Amino acid sequence: MRKRIFHLRMLVLFVASLFLAACGGKGAVTSEATSEAAAAPASTPQPQQTAPPADKTGGFDGQRAFQHVSDLVAIGPRTAGTEGNHRAQDYIIGQLKAFGCPVDPEAFHTPTPLGDMEMRNVLVKIPGTSPDILLFLTHYDTKRLPNFVGADDSGSSTGVMLELARLLCARKNALTIWLAFLDGEEAFNLEWKDPDNTYGSRELAARMALSGDLSRTKAVLLVDMIGSRDLRIKRDTNSTSWLTDLVWSTASRLGYGDIFVSNATAVEDDHIPFVRRSVASVDIIDLDTPARLGYWHTPQDTLDKLSPRSLAVVGHVLIAVVPQLEQKFARPGAAKLP
Numbered sequence: 536m537r538k539r540i541f542h543l544r545m546l547v548l549f550v551a552s553l554f555l556a557a558c559g560g561k562g563a564v565t566s567e568a569t570s571e572a573a574a575a576p577a578s579t580p581q582p583q584q585t586a587p588p589a590d591k592t593g594g595f596d597g598q599r600a601f602q603h604v605s606d607l608v609a610i611g612p613r614t615a616g617t618e619g620n621h622r623a624q625d626y627i628i629g630q631l632k633a634f635g636c637p638v639d640p641e642a643f644h645t646p647t648p649l650g651d652m653e654m655r656n657v658l659v660k661i662p663g664t665s666p667d668i669l670l671f672l673t674h675y676d677t678k679r680l681p682n683f684v685g686a687d688d689s690g691s692s693t694g695v696m697l698e699l700a701r702l703l704c705a706r707k708n709a710l711t712i713w714l715a716f717l718d719g720e721e722a723f724n725l726e727w728k729d730p731d732n733t734y735g736s737r738e739l740a741a742r743m744a745l746s747g748d749l750s751r752t753k754a755v756l757l758v759d760m761i762g763s764r765d766l767r768i769k770r771d772t773n774s775t776s777w778l779t780d781l782v783w784s785t786a787s788r789l790g791y792g793d794i795f796v797s798n799a800t801a802v803e804d805d806h807i808p809f810v811r812r813s814v815a816s817v818d819i820i821d822l823d824t825p826a827r828l829g830y831w832h833t834p835q836d837t838l839d840k841l842s843p844r845s846l847a848v849v850g851h852v853l854i855a856v857v858p859q860l861e862q863k864f865a866r867p868g869a870a871k872l873p
């Protein structure tokens with residue numbers, strides 16, 4: 536994903552970001568990210584943070600989520616079209632089946648800068664009392680870079696989504712809930728330039744539009760890069776306001792106002808194909824911290840940069856948002872659920 540800067544006051548920073556891009560970075564970064572990246576060393580050793588017990592985070596087990604990330608990182612690079620990517624698919628499908636989730640791998644072909652490629656989105660479609668859909672998204676592919684294992688990008692959100700699937704597949708849901716593990720979010724080229732990105736989400740949005748499922752989709756919640764030890768998630772101005780408000784107010788109520796902060800930024804990511812089709816969407820992403828700590832899209836995006844507690848916090852917020860959306864979109868006569 537990349538960040539888009541459009542404020543005039545950012546002009547100087549835009550020039551700085553061009554400099555960064557020329558040095559091999561992708562996209563642009565904000566003022567603080569730029570200045571702090573120059574000042575801060577790549578990493579400072581910190582004591583291991585542990586996840587709170589699952590009963591303190593809505594049943595969401597941050598330690599389980601972290602184990603998934605560890606297992607995915609152990610596979611190695613997981614770039615679309617590679618053996619590592621296929622092994623990641625197998626891992627995700629195996630875990631989902633073990634949770635009793637209905638799994639639906641959806642393969643598709645797409646042109647890429649490397650030629651025609653087969654990719655695969657892995658979908659979980661959990662029937663609910665209402666046919667209206669709540670859609671969770673993550674990508675599971677990793678950026679095509681040497682020795683890039685993507686602990687935060689995309690291991691962290693994939694781990695959270697697997698743990699979320701475990702809970703939601705066992706729950707009696709008022710809304711139909713879909714979870715999509717998307718392929719091909721990352722650009723094959725170093726730079727993020729349309730249409731060389733978001734292959735999986737564009738495919739899913741197009742398929743759902745054709746099938747009519749998209750018109751029943753009430754909310755799309757995307758998570759991406761949410762595992763950092765110093766997690767600090769800004770509001771994304773490309774996301775839908777009311778849905779962003781709902782997520783951020785939930786986080787604040789749960790005591791995570793220091794992580795879900797009120798600053799805003801603009802991010803291009805897997806939610807954009809849904810935003811363009813006028814579906815309410817929110818991107819929950821911390822792009823700044825990995826850039827500031829210097830590990831974003833580098834071989835230093837490793838497990839030691841992550842905290843199980845960060846995964847637990849985001850998982851807690853997601854699981855707490857579900858009943859609120861169910862209440863908001865409950866159809867008259869539908870059975871009330873806790």
Ligand SMILES: [Zn+2]
Pocket residue numbers: 536678688721832
């Ligand atoms: Zn990335």
